Amino acid sequence: MVGASQSSQSAQRGQTLLLDGITQRYGNTLAVDDVTLDIKGGELVALLGPSGCGKTTLLRIIAGFMAQTKGHVIVGGEAIDGLPPNRRSVGIVFQNYALFPHMTVAENVAYGLDARGVDGATQRSEAQRMLDLVKLGHLGDRMPRQLSGGQQQRVALARALAVNPSILLLDEPFAALDKNLRLDMQIEVKRIQRLSGITTILVTHDQEEALSMADRVAVLSQGRLEQFSPPTEIYDAPDSLFVNTFVGSANLLGGVLLDADRSGGTVQLDAGGTIETRAPKGEVRPGGRVTVCLRPEHLRVDPAADGADTLNGVVEMGLPLGATVVHEVRVADGSAVKVSEPRIDRAALFAPGTPVRLAPVAPRLASVFAAA
Amino acid sequence: MLLTRRTLMQTALTLGAMHAFPGLTWAQARPLVFATFTGSWEEAHKAVLVPAFRKATGNADMVLDPMLSVDQIAKVNAAKNNPPIDVMLHDPGPALQAIAQDLVEPYPVEKSAHYKDLIPEAQVPMGPSPFFQVVGITYNPETVKTPPTSWADLWKPEFKGRVGITNLNSTLGTGFMVELAKMHGGSESNIDPAFKALEALRPSLAAVAANPGQLATLFQQGQIDISPGNFNAIQILKARGVPVEFVIPKEGAIAFKTTIHIVKNSPNKELAFKLIEAALSPEVQAQLMEEPFLIVPTNTKVAIKGELAKTLAKDHAEIAKKFVFQDWAKINEQRSAWIERFNREIKV
Amino acid sequence: MAATLRNVTTYDLKLAAPLAAGFVVFFVTPLVILLALSFQTDPQGGHFGLTQYVNFLGDSFSLGVLGSTLWLGVKVTALTLLLGYPVAWLHQRSPGWAKGVIMLLVLLPLLTSVVVRTFAWVVILGRQGIVNASLLGLGLIDTPLKLLYTEGGVVMALAQVQMPLMVLPLITALSRIDPNLADASSVLGAGHWRTFRKVILPLSLPGIIAGCLLTYAAAITAFITQSLIGGGQMLFMPMYIYQQASTLQNWPFAAAISVIFLVAVLVVVSIFNVLGRLSRGYTNA
Known part of the structure; x- marks a missing residue:
């Protein structure tokens, strides 16, 4: 019943998930503040943010572990707010996997089917099919404690998918894995998600994980949704200073907006020089104070630079990072600026104390936000 | 921890040798040890008997070591040659056991100044009796308006479900059974009538207490209204404001001799004798007769006064008339059989 | 390195010596004496044999006392588990x-003596106690119920008195899930x-077994509570032993009863232990 036919149905089309104005209040604090996310069927969305940003609360609200103060959770066009967790058709993989330690791997995977009253034979064959999917078909008789962390996670994934849920929730699933295994598992999970076509929410505080795995990333800060966009857009065109600094690294430079239109702006930097930027975000008018965000790879050290956008500074430190080299440069207004460049031709590092000139690698890369 | 194997071995050997040849242990000079009973007995003896003893002996050292009769016997039995106790105090049952097990010395009657003044029942050569315990009927005057006058009153229909007794583990319970037997034509050697009478009492029984102390609790909780009871125990309850009264039934009060004994092989025989003499003396007994102790004197030189005269007996002549002493030698012969029978037959 | 390690080990063993000595003197020796005593054929000593055991095991009354004591433990343990689990x-x-x-x-309850706790139950269960007073006040009964000196009363009081022994292991087990x-x-x-039946209950099994074991052992040997609430006519093993040893001075028989009781309890305890090992087998993740 629950077998191949249903999962092949969902293989191409997962359920849509709409979080409609979700607010969660604990006493006087807003854990989640009016968050709306419209997630397409089969999409993998990452909820990204530092701890305490509300991403876990959102996950628990979707799963039904807690009732939101306001707003609706709508799956496939139907509100599921009134349903308890066991009737929501949601699968979840916990950070610590939460496998039932007193059951075998196969029993773990079959647990949800058993709860749904599926007969024993089907339970066994379906559990076997799910274990094969996560490449653990030979370990069904083991106890969870006999498996490695990566294997346990595959079991948790198989267990969550076995009941053919509408939505799959992944709660920091890779946090407990060591770095090498983590990448393998990320690829594996993405493969399985593509294969099953299930709408998936990935909760993480790891920006690389979010950017590499997700179709779209929702960045949360202090309960508010900062930006909900594809990963490249999050990185290249952040909507807020928070997103710009939380995702990737950024040099923050103070300045005054000289001029701006839809396509870009010009900022007079406190450190000297005038820089062409992307269109400013937020309430800011020419003449107003702004913060300019320049990613380290947007700058280069150029002894020959002499344009209006040239910054003069002194090298504080040079770090060779294999493929790239990073210099920290003290500029005129006293701020430290990081510059990351490809390390071409085994170029030597600049010694501390060397005066250098910095220039943007291209115009209109920097983001501009109203000064905080 | 510098215990070497050698020192351990030496210690073990020494202990073993001491056990194998008890004569090896040398008698130590130690204070006189008097094993009294716990509770009100200990208090009374501390307040009256010990000071009298100190005065009589020029402040000789002594220790009160209160414990049950059974424990006294066990302790002395365990070290017969060098007993840790010099003077024992016993109810009639255990007293006979101690004598049978050869744990006590005969009392040096010819040396005693007070022995001849004791009432005849208290003159026991193996250990005289300085005090009596008296068992009569205890009742709650708030619920029992007409004071009972006879043991037979316990069977009255109005006390259905209100009567308390104790099982035969206690001297009180056993004594009561013997009294029942006697009322119905039995005796110390024929207990059958008592069990029949108890069978008839069953509908009236509210509780069979495990010990006399529990009877006090049962009165306090209103669980029972009437029961056989120990005069001294009732005085303590009364003093605490529990509504209880004590009355001697017309059949007479059941009296137990509490006897005091010099332990065989005691290293302090002379002091032990002096302590017992003090306990038999009219001065100590007169003092113990007063509030709050109210202990019945056995020395005929003590004039009975106060609460005792009011509730129990005016003088020793009346004591002789009103108190019923039982034959505990005969009782002991069959007591275990009775207890077993009680275990099996009396289910409330 | 190795030498240092060895020194440390021997030092540790020496530290345990006083404990071992205390164990031998205060536990093993009395037990051996008890065992020896139980083979005496009469209180005066002299002859040795199995008379006391034959007397006990051949007597339906004595076996009944043993049975009712073990059964009392089962009832108390069940009630304690039933009431304690929700608390945990x-x-x-x-x-x-x-x-x-x-x-x-x-x-x-652990901070007060068992005697005090038990007397509280005397007050609660008495004719004028809280239970009867409330029932009378509510007009549910006309005459006070007999609660004190009944087996039901003993079970109830023991369940409360032993409750911490059940709840504490349960709390530990549940908090580890x-x-x-x-x-x-x-x-x-x-x-x-x-969820409760398939996950929580099996995973708390080690706590349940530990709690049951402690409660059971405490309940069947609870001389004070059994005699204060049960009274003088309800005979359980501890009182039976006390009666034979203390009142009747029949130490050999008392010793034999004690040994039989000890063996019976050990059997029950081993059953619990086997169950415990089985349950720990799969719950230790």
Whole structure:
């Protein structure tokens, strides 16, 4: 019943998930503040943010572990707010996997089917099919404690998918894995998600994980949704200073907006020089104070630079990072600026104390936000 | 921890040798040890008997070591040659056991100044009796308006479900059974009538207490209204404001001799004798007769006064008339059989 | 390096010597004496044999006392488990401050003596006690119920008196269960009852077994509570032993009863232990 036919149905089309104005209040604090996310069927969305940003609360609200103060959770066009967790058709993989330690791997995977009253034979064959999917078909008789962390996670994934849920929730699933295994598992999970076509929410505080795995990333800060966009857009065109600094690294430079239109702006930097930027975000008018965000790879050290956008500074430190080299440069207004460049031709590092000139690698890369 | 194997071995050997040849242990000079009973007995003896003893002996050292009769016997039995106790105090049952097990010395009657003044029942050569315990009927005057006058009153229909007794583990319970037997034509050697009478009492029984102390609790909780009871125990309850009264039934009060004994092989025989003499003396007994102790004197030189005269007996002549002493030698012969029978037959 | 290690080990063993000596002197020796005593054929000593054991095991009354004592333990343990599990569960699910309050309430009885706790039950169960007074006041009964000196009363009082012994291991066991497991179970489609039956209950089994073991052992040997609440006519093994040893001075028989009781309890305890080992086998993740 629950077998191949249903999962092949969902293989191409997962359920849509709409979080409609979700607010969660604990006493006087807003854990989640009016968050709306419209997630397409089969999409993998990452909820990204530092701890305490509300991403876990959102996950628990979707799963039904807690009732939101306001707003609706709508799956496939139907509100599921009134349903308890066991009737929501949601699968979840916990950070610590939460496998039932007193059951075998196969029993773990079959647990949800058993709860749904599926007969024993089907339970066994379906559990076997799910274990094969996560490449653990030979370990069904083991106890969870006999498996490695990566294997346990595959079991948790198989267990969550076995009941053919509408939505799959992944709660920091890779946090407990060591770095090498983590990448393998990320690829594996993405493969399985593509294969099953299930709408998936990935909760993480790891920006690389979010950017590499997700179709779209929702960045949360202090309960508010900062930006909900594809990963490249999050990185290249952040909507807020928070997103710009939380995702990737950024040099923050103070300045005054000289001029701006839809396509870009010009900022007079406190450190000297005038820089062409992307269109400013937020309430800011020419003449107003702004913060300019320049990613380290947007700058280069150029002894020959002499344009209006040239910054003069002194090298504080040079770090060779294999493929790239990073210099920290003290500029005129006293701020430290990081510059990351490809390390071409085994170029030597600049010694501390060397005066250098910095220039943007291209115009209109920097983001501009109203000064905080 | 510098215990070497050698020192351990030496210690073990020494202990073993001491056990194998008890004569090896040398008698130590130690204070006189008097094993009294716990509770009100200990208090009374501390307040009256010990000071009298100190005065009589020029402040000789002594220790009160209160414990049950059974424990006294066990302790002395365990070290017969060098007993840790010099003077024992016993109810009639255990007293006979101690004598049978050869744990006590005969009392040096010819040396005693007070022995001849004791009432005849208290003159026991193996250990005289300085005090009596008296068992009569205890009742709650708030619920029992007409004071009972006879043991037979316990069977009255109005006390259905209100009567308390104790099982035969206690001297009180056993004594009561013997009294029942006697009322119905039995005796110390024929207990059958008592069990029949108890069978008839069953509908009236509210509780069979495990010990006399529990009877006090049962009165306090209103669980029972009437029961056989120990005069001294009732005085303590009364003093605490529990509504209880004590009355001697017309059949007479059941009296137990509490006897005091010099332990065989005691290293302090002379002091032990002096302590017992003090306990038999009219001065100590007169003092113990007063509030709050109210202990019945056995020395005929003590004039009975106060609460005792009011509730129990005016003088020793009346004591002789009103108190019923039982034959505990005969009782002991069959007591275990009775207890077993009680275990099996009396289910409330 | 190796030398240092060896020194450390021997030092540790020496530290245990006083304990071992104390164990031998205060536990093993009396037990051996007890055993020796139980083979005496009469209180005066002299002859040795199995008379006392034959007397006990051949007597339906004595066997009845043993049976009713073991059965009393079963009833008390069952009631304690039934009442204690929800308390432990509540403790597990409560916020921090409430946890403290529940823990205090659970531990409070341990801070008073058994005698005091038992006397409280005398007051509660008596004719004029709280239970009867409330029932009379509510007009549910006309005459006070007999609660004191009944087996039901003994079971109830013992269950309360031994409650901490059940609740504490349960709290420990429940607190060791990952709360995510219950969540995982519910998203997989299990209702509360299935989650409890399939996940929480099996995983708390070590605590249940430890609690039952402690409660059972404490309940059947609770001389004070058994005699204060049960009274003088309800005979359980501890009172039976006391009666034979203390009142009747029949030490050989008392010793034999004690040995039989000890063996019976050991059998029950080993059954619990086997169960415990089985349950620990799969719950230690």
